[in-house]
Amino acid sequence: MPEFQTLPGFREFYPEDLARRNHVFRLWRQAANAYGFAEYDAPVLEPLDLYRAKSGEEIEGQLFSFTDKGGREVALRPEMTPTVCRLVGERAGSLKRPIKWYSIAEFYRYERMQKGRGRCFSQFNADIFGESGPEAEIELIGLLIQCMRGFGLTSADFYVRLSDRNLWVYYLASLGLNDAKTSAMLSAVDKYEKYADDAFKAYITEFGSLDEGLKAKVLSFLKINSLSALKALIAEQASSEKLTARLADWEKVLGGLDAMGLSEFVSVDLGVVRGLAYYTGFVFEAFDRKGELRALAGGGRYDNLVKKLGGPDLPAVGFAIGDMTFGLLLEERGLMPTIVKAPDIYVVIGGELERKVAFGAISSLRALGYSVDYPFKDLGFGKQFKAAAESGAKLALIFGSDEVAKGSVKIRDMAVRSEEEIARSELESTVREFFSK
RNA sequence: GCGGUCAUAGCUCAGUUGGUUAGAGCACAAGAUUGUGAAUCUUGGGGUCGCGGGUUCGAGUCCCGUUGGCCGCCCCA
Numbered sequence: 302m303p304e305f306q307t308l309p310g311f312r313e314f315y316p317e318d319l320a321r322r323n324h325v326f327r328l329w330r331q332a333a334n335a336y337g338f339a340e341y342d343a344p345v346l347e348p349l350d351l352y353r354a355k356s357g358e359e360i361e362g363q364l365f366s367f368t369d370k371g372g373r374e375v376a377l378r379p380e381m382t383p384t385v386c387r388l389v390g391e392r393a394g395s396l397k398r399p400i401k402w403y404s405i406a407e408f409y410r411y412e413r414m415q416k417g418r419g420r421c422f423s424q425f426n427a428d429i430f431g432e433s434g435p436e437a438e439i440e441l442i443g444l445l446i447q448c449m450r451g452f453g454l455t456s457a458d459f460y461v462r463l464s465d466r467n468l469w470v471y472y473l474a475s476l477g478l479n480d481a482k483t484s485a486m487l488s489a490v491d492k493y494e495k496y497a498d499d500a501f502k503a504y505i506t507e508f509g510s511l512d513e514g515l516k517a518k519v520l521s522f523l524k525i526n527s528l529s530a531l532k533a534l535i536a537e538q539a540s541s542e543k544l545t546a547r548l549a550d551w552e553k554v555l556g557g558l559d560a561m562g563l564s565e566f567v568s569v570d571l572g573v574v575r576g577l578a579y580y581t582g583f584v585f586e587a588f589d590r591k592g593e594l595r596a597l598a599g600g601g602r603y604d605n606l607v608k609k610l611g612g613p614d615l616p617a618v619g620f621a622i623g624d625m626t627f628g629l630l631l632e633e634r635g636l637m638p639t640i641v642k643a644p645d646i647y648v649v650i651g652g653e654l655e656r657k658v659a660f661g662a663i664s665s666l667r668a669l670g671y672s673v674d675y676p677f678k679d680l681g682f683g684k685q686f687k688a689a690a691e692s693g694a695k696l697a698l699i700f701g702s703d704e705v706a707k708g709s710v711k712i713r714d715m716a717v718r719s720e721e722e723i724a725r726s727e728l729e730s731t732v733r734e735f736f737s738k
Numbered sequence: 739g740c741g742g743u744c745a746u747a748g749c750u751c752a753g754u755u756g757g758u759u760a761g762a763g764c765a766c767a768a769g770a771u772u773g774u775g776a777a778u779c780u781u782g783g784g785g786u787c788g789c790g791g792g793u794u795c796g797a798g799u800c801c802c803g804u805u806g807g808c809c810g811c812c813c814c815a
Contacts, residue, residue: 306805307806362813363813379815410814412814414808651772681772682772683771687774691775720774
């Protein structure tokens, strides 16, 4: 056992682990690029107040926070949203809209570890600022789906549950609930899937009782799982113009996603409201179809947050995918590749004299961008060919005493085990030709 | 913050009612092998048995504590 252990909940990435992480990041970047999002990054350490302002004082218990040597209260970032709100807010006046940004970054939360959750993790974050209409939701949900589809996951593997806090607020208002009751009821809705009727306990504690008729209406709304069911319920209880008007936004979002060919990935599901109070419209979460894992991704509209954090009034919608649960899903589906780091070329060297000649060729091939490896110590040819085969190189070059004396080099195609002797002057062009096939 | 469970080599594990110097496979390295491919054989490095205390003539083994892993609860931006 090493004297100094890794801090609890932190991860180390040995080369194979990092190769897998890089693979995930690369496909996320590819998806974001395809959707026209620009990548940004920002400090890992932020003023503690940034998170207090967004989430309240109680957030501090779950942060890696401390006082720095200048007496500043700081925290390792637990999420990207406040940071990106600041970045965009500061330059909102000069950024072309819509502002479509993404980042891939590591985050830190001081909490208990569980499957799919650690104290440090990476997230892909994507946000659209400056568009209040549902067009932003279409684009963002499309990107979310592509971020998973790009790995070979299908609609049999995951889906996005789409809901809307506006609908809930309008609906509860039409049932006569005030703001306090609405917020308590949303919290109950959020918990209903897990706790069933017990989810209403907090509401009852706070407001004395829960009318059975009201509860039935809330439950029937919560169980809506299609646009037609939503329309029917609203038509039946049409007591709010806002509700009816909101249906047009739903038509747009679902219609847009359908036109993109993505409707099989999206379910209407008003049982999702997300716990966070700052969401102001559509909210969505991605889950594995089997329901074995915690949420893969989550997001929604937060039109008031940029302003709340000191920026201009700027509508926004965003989501994040965490790397831990997503990685578990890829592994379960056998979609996490075993990435083997192999050089293009392995060089077999006869001895000390030949090594000097070989170094010239190695250096020039490397300058051309080929990945070239060779043994540090003089080894028998048998060992070297074994090493060449184990390295995974596609080509082996042989600088033995015979070849060096003749000014030639043998070039061996490792896959078909065929060899050809060429003049050293032809090496670069021969290699180039081989790899262009 | 709470509960359950586990901890022996880089990895997977064995280790008798407590008894000599803690083992195996895989992996790694050297040699057999100074001109050709994942084999084979030989050899080697690598352990304060998570850490600390206790019981005992004697602890990897039993007891207590602690740290860490895993699983769950709370929470989940």
